[in-house]
Amino acid sequence: MIDTSIPQEMLSMLETYPDPAVLLSSDYKILATNDIYRRTYDDVSMAQRHCYEVSHHYDKPCDLMGESCPMKRCIETGKVQRVFHLHHTCHGEEHVDVELYPVASSSGNTQYFLEVMRYSKLASPRPGGVALVGRSARFTETLGLIERVAPSETTVLLLGESGTGKELMAQAVHKGSQRSQGPFVPVECSGLTETLFESELFGHEKGAFTGANNRKTGLVESAAGGTLFLDEIGDIPLPQQVKLLRLLETGTYRRVGGVETLKANFRLVCATHRNLAQQVTDGEFRMDLYYRINAFPIDLPALRDRIDDIPLLIENLLPLFAGERSLTMSPDAISCLKKYHFPGNVRELRNILERACLLVDDMIIEPEHLPAQCQQASHWQADSVQQTEQLRQMNVLSPIPFHQVEKHYLQWAWQQLNGDKKQLAALLDVSERTLYRKLKQFSIC
């Protein structure tokens, strides 16, 4: 499809892009497309379709559908815009890095908009292909940050609860980097003692200490040309933090028992489930090290904050445990899981699916194949809705002081869970210590 008023140079330029590219008018109409765009998206040969119809199957511009529209921002600012969106293509949905450039006419006014789209190879919104999957707004936003930072050498700090996929995201950073052909070396920092920390990270010379019968290559050396992933960096004790800081500051290290100064050559990605800023305040984490590693922090959402991803994760993970069977999950069971709190995040979902695959005799996983706490979460929510309705009918929902609401609610929840503190704390999203304090305060136990 070609708008005959578009200069030939402009059309030729579109074809030079190795990615799908389109020329748009300010009212979102597609004026010209390159070949790769036509092959990737629906048939746009019918003249003057809107970009939002083709990419999103919307009948209105993205910003009216709750998305950030690069076109709108480009018109407002006159500057290049970059956003990360989920697009419909003829291969199904794809995560797309969209760049929009204003194109000026000879008079200097913006006449067209050039949109170039690059597909993410790091994650998928569909089951099957890659390990990392997600399509919720929170996941897409996180992936957008990963796509931005991955090609650089910047240190990345991944923050999130246990099981949210920090290691998978660290691998994605590596995969999207210039170092992707090099090694990805994960280091589990918790539990490394002072001496172990040094010899693991820096290696040691033969005879450096009793039992050092050979020279050992350290993980820093193994990561040469690649990415070093320091998992649970918040667990590194203070004395080891100094050694890590020295490595990062100088870019050099020495094997234990060695005299030779070696040059490090790695890109650093760190992760923790801890609140590092709080650890700095509490004197548990060095401030200088914190600022060294906090160059590009990314918060990974908990599974309960992206429940829209649960069906996709189930579809992606079930084949891992289903063996030869093509198992599915019933809508009731999916709905149970959507109401569950998932303190262990995706790792817990994996375990739940593995267990369900062993329990199911038929081809469909039902709520009865899920652990009691998942079934209970579902009843619990239903009960609380029903109870609120009963209270409303009894006209007792007139305003009462907050602490009384808290007390009554806690008493009720305590009974529902038969006094299971661990589960109750997880469902209420508080620590067991906080829960214990509350229970004592209200004399519940």
Ligand SMILES: Nc1ncnc2c1ncn2[C@@H]1O[C@H](COP(=O)(O)OP(=O)(O)OP(=O)(O)O)[C@@H](O)[C@H]1O
């Ligand atoms: N978005 C995702 N898509 C598919 N699988 C995922 C996703 N996120 C996490 N997982 C799976 O969940 C499990 C836990 O992920 P991972 O080990 O990356 O989490 P983590 O945050 O590093 O956990 P921890 O803090 O305990 O080390 C893995 O089996 C991983 O494959």
